[in-house]
Amino acid sequence: MSYQVLARKWRPRTFEDMVGQEHVLQALIHALENQRLHHAYLFTGTRGVGKTTIGRLLARCLNCETGITPRPCGTCASCVEIQEGRFVDLIEIDAASRTGVDDMRELTDNVQYAPSRGRYKVYLIDEVHMLTNQSFNAFLKTLEEPPEHVKFLLATTDPQKLPVTVLSRCLQFNLKRMTxxxxxxxxxxxxxxxxxxxxxxxxxxxxxxxxxxxxxxxxxxxxxxxxxxxxxxxxxxxxxxGTIDQRDIERIVNALVERDGPALLAEISRISDFAPDYSIILADLLSLFHRVTMEQVVPGSADNALGDAAQVQSLARTLSAEDAQLFYQAALIGRKDLAITPDARMGFEMTLLRMLAFRPGSDRRAPPAVSTEGSGAEGESRDEPEPAPTVTEPSQAVSALPSETNPELKPEPELTQSEPVPVQSEPQGYADAPADDAWLASIDAQAGSQPDYSESESESESEPEPEPEPAANTAVSSAHEVAQTIEEPPQLETAAEPASPEAPAAQIEDAPAPVVDGEFVWERDFRSLGIIGMPGNLASHGAMSRAEDTITLLIDEGHARLLNDRHEEKIVAALRNHFGDAIQLKIEQGDPGPNTPAAYEERQRKIRQSAAEDSIRNDPFVQSIVERFEARVVEDSIKPISDRPTQRSRR
CATH class of the missing domain: 1.10.8.60 (Helicase, Ruva Protein; domain 3)
Known part of the structure; x- marks a missing residue:
């Protein structure tokens, strides 16, 4: 007799022989004992967890000659034939090879016939997710209402590909992965x-x-x-x-714990002879350090899933919490770096050496000094590093300033705190310069006296300090002040103040005379009426005229169409509140002309915008920046302060 592989020889013959699927077996056993059987079962799970095996066992339970039972005899003709795969009423279909609609129609046509030998005709359809949509559609009605003598057992590794109409017609069992x-x-x-x-x-x-x-x-x-x-x-x-033994993992970790570099490198050299997958080794290390951390945080939580519970518990007592975290993070980063390292072994070695070198408490010695001929300190190493010189980083605002005399800035000389830089006062050549240009004058004067235009030695303060500060602090302070001056000029807020309502007549183009009713000017004082929302918006586009106690609003046709009785009531209420209860409102359609609050506000906005642009354009501070640095004013960015209440309140 030919050899039978272990996977077929040790296929479970009863429910008791199944391993690891107790949640499915319990439901099936109770259903068989109480005769509460569904007409369609769906078994899902990864490959090799027992989906087809459970289907065959269920077919035996349904057709055993001793009756429907969760414990078939295994000796009757039906049980033997099912076990040997030749039972005529157990129809096993491979949906991966029979995906066509014609195959499914053939199945549904034969469903109506009674079983030949057994109690039930059982259809076991494997990899059912491979069926086409047309096959599912042809199968749906039969799956929903099959004959009494038919049971459908479906198996799939990918239930997400099944239509919901199929899932809703089946009793679904999800088989777990084996631990x-x-x-x-x-x-x-x-x-x-x-x-x-x-x-x-x-x-x-x-x-x-x-x-x-x-x-x-x-x-x-x-x-x-x-x-x-x-x-x-x-x-x-x-x-x-192509992997390494768990004992190899244990030796690597022991070398890390004992800070034994030679032993670690020797172990890496030994396991490299097996040409292992270094990513898998790092994955094993990650799993180990994860379980060690769990044991440290929750004592007793270490399982024996990998047969190394004793090692995990021992490491949890030996390693500190920060060591375990460091090893975990180094292994995680090293596993990502394996894809881009020139050599996998080199990346693996570097990961383990990183764990060893940067472990808290490890010695951080400088490399030994190179011995020279005639020196008496051959082989000595410097235990204390030399103090690094303090270098001042110039402000980006100063380094970005172009120079008219020297467009290419020379590299700044190295400064130390032992080299004081004198603080210069305002140059005399700019004594009559405007106050806004004081800082520019200082920069220009120092640029002329220092050919390499070193920003770190410039100073913008007008009054000298009693004692000079160190160069690093002076340079940072000067650069910081210059950057602040460029970012927020002191004169901009004053220059952008809104223009007075009594602007020159030349700035107002064809501005009509306001309509005056006593002291109330309709277009100017409209907002004081307190009409808000849609009624206020519509009324602001109308021109007002008054004859005794009747106020007439002339509104264009487009806005007049939007008025309704509720809007007119709010407008009347506001007018009566201001002019008296005898006021009546009359709405007329027509051209209101320029005497509307909306038109008046637009004219005032243009006046303020024009005044703000002129103020910026004529400001001596802005002119100095434009002239010296070849700058330009982006006029679209100029807004009157009164039009920016949020920015003004923030400043």
């Missing part, structure tokens, strides 16, 4: 029954490599048995998988 403990325990039972000698670390290597799949674990075990000549050792399994 390393479950896999290692099951492999122990299998290898013991097969009389295969094994080492426990080898089982944990296989359990982690299986990545949650019991079938993959059994297949890898078959491969490892052949590789190790009918025995499983950790070294053989590690070589087969």
């Amino acid at each position: 390393p403990e479950h896999i290692a325990g099951h492999l122990t039972n299998v290898l013991t029954a097969e009389s295969i000698p094994f080492e426990e670390p080898a089982l944990w290597l296989l359990a982690r490599a299986a990545d949650g799949s019991m079938r993959d674990a059994l297949s890898l075990t078959d491969q490892a048995i052949a590789f190790g000549n009918q025995k499983l050792s950790a070294s053989d399994v590690s070589s087969m998988l």
Whole structure:
């Protein structure tokens, strides 16, 4: 008889043989015991966790000759035929190869026929998510209301691809991934029954490599048995998988904990002979330091998922919390850097050396001095680094100023705090300069006396200090003051003050005479009426005339259409509040002309804007900047202060 692989030989024959899917098995067992059976079941989960196996077991439970039971006999004709895969009423369909609508129509046509041998005709459709939309549409009605003698068992690894109409018609069970403990325990039972000698670390290597799949674990075990000549050792399994043993991880961590650099490099050299995946090694280190931190924060929380609970608990007592965090972060960053390092081993070594070198409390010695011939201090090293010179960083505002005499600035000479810079007063050549140009005069005077235009030695204060400050503080202070002056000129706020309502007549183009009713000017004093919202907006576009107690508003047709009774009531209420209760309002449509509050406010806004632009344009401070630095005024950015209440209140 030919050899049968472990994955098929050790396929579960009863629900009790299943490993790690108790939440699914419990629901199915109770449903079978109480005869509460659904017509369609959907089993989802990753590969190799038992979806098809549970479907076949459920078919046996439904068709066992002893009756519907969660514990089929396994000896009757139905159980034997299902176990051997030749039961005529168990129709297994591979949806990945039969995706067409014609295949689904053939299935639905045969559903109506009664089972030949068993109690139920069971359709087991594997990888059902591979069906096309047309196939699902042809299958929906049958799936929703199948005959009494039909049960549908669907299995898929990707339930997100199933239409919601299919999901809503099925009883869904999600099978979990196998944990390393479950896999290692099951492999122990299998290898013991097969009389295969094994080492426990080898089982944990296989359990982690299986990545949650019991079938993959059994297949890898078959491969490892052949590789190790009918025995499983950790070294053989590690070589087969291209990974390193958990004991290698333990030796690396021990070298880090003991600060043993030579041992660490020797261990890296040894494991590099196996050509391992260094990213996986760093992932194992990350998992280890994560579990160590959990054990430190919550004692007793370390599990034996990787068979190293004792090592985790020992490291949690040995390592400090900051060491564990440092190792974790270094491994995390090193794993990202592996993709861009020239050599994977070099990146791995650098990650571990970073953990070793920058661990808190480690010695930080400077490299040994190079010995010269005739020196008596050969091999000595400097324990104390020389103090670094203090370099003043010039302000960006000063370094950005162009020079008329020297457009290319020379590099600033190195300054130390032992070189005081004299504080200069205002040059006499600019004694009659405007107050706004004092700082510019100071810069120009020092630029003429110092050819390399060193900003760090300029000074903008007009009065000398009693004692000169160190160069670093002087340069930073001067640059800071110059930057502040450029960023917020002291005269701008005064120059942008709004113009007086009594502006020269030349600035007002065709300004009409205001309509005066006693002391009340309609277009000028309209806002004092307190009409807000939509009524105020509409009334501001009208011209007012008064005849005794009747006030007439002449409004253009476009705004008059928007007026309604509620708006007129608010306007009348405001007018009566100001002129008396006898006032009546009359609305007329027509051209209101320029005597409207809206037109008056627009004219005033233009006057203020024009005055602000003229004030900026004629300001001697601004003219000095424009002339000396070839600057220009962006007129669109000029706003009267009265038009910027938020900025004025903030300043």
